[in-house]
Amino acid sequence: LLLEPILKDLSLAAGREVLLQVNGFGGTPLIELHLLNKLATDRLRAQGLKVKRWLVGNHTTSLEMAGASLTLTALDDELTSLWDAPVTTPSLRW
Numbered sequence: 001l002l003l004e005p006i007l008k009d010l011s012l013a014a015g016r017e018v019l020l021q022v023n024g025f026g027g028t029p030l031i032e033l034h035l036l037n038k039l040a041t042d043r044l045r046a047q048g049l050k051v052k053r054w055l056v057g058n059h060t061t062s063l064e065m066a067g068a069s070l071t072l073t074a075l076d077d078e079l080t081s082l083w084d085a086p087v088t089t090p091s092l093r094w
Contacts, residue, residue: 002070003043012074014048019083021054021071026061028068033057036068044072053083059091 012018022037024030037056044051052075060069073079087094 003040003072006070006072007047010072010074012047012049015050017050017052017075017080018044019053019055019071019073019075019079020044020051021059021073022056023060023069023071024058025065025067025069026058027064027066028058030057033068036070040070052080 020037020040022033022040024033033056037054041051041054075083
């Protein structure tokens with residue numbers, strides 16, 4: 001259900017590469033976020049989309065609030081290289 005309005009709004013063609021972000025609000029266990037990621041990834045693949053990158057975790061939170069959000073970004077070569085660039089912040093590092 002969470003993906004349907006996003007997919008409708010983006011109108012992505014089959015074969016398009018995407019970045020999927022699953023963000024927990026603080027009170028949802030990490031294992032549930034990974035299960036949501038798996039369900040969303042399966043749905044995107046069924047639509048013919050290629051999930052090239054994903055990020056799962058509690059990144060933008062509210063004090064012990066349950067739930068999660070999904071963010072879907074259509075990728076091209078430039079966005080992929082920017083995403084893959086080194087990151088050093090208080091909450092993310094790669």
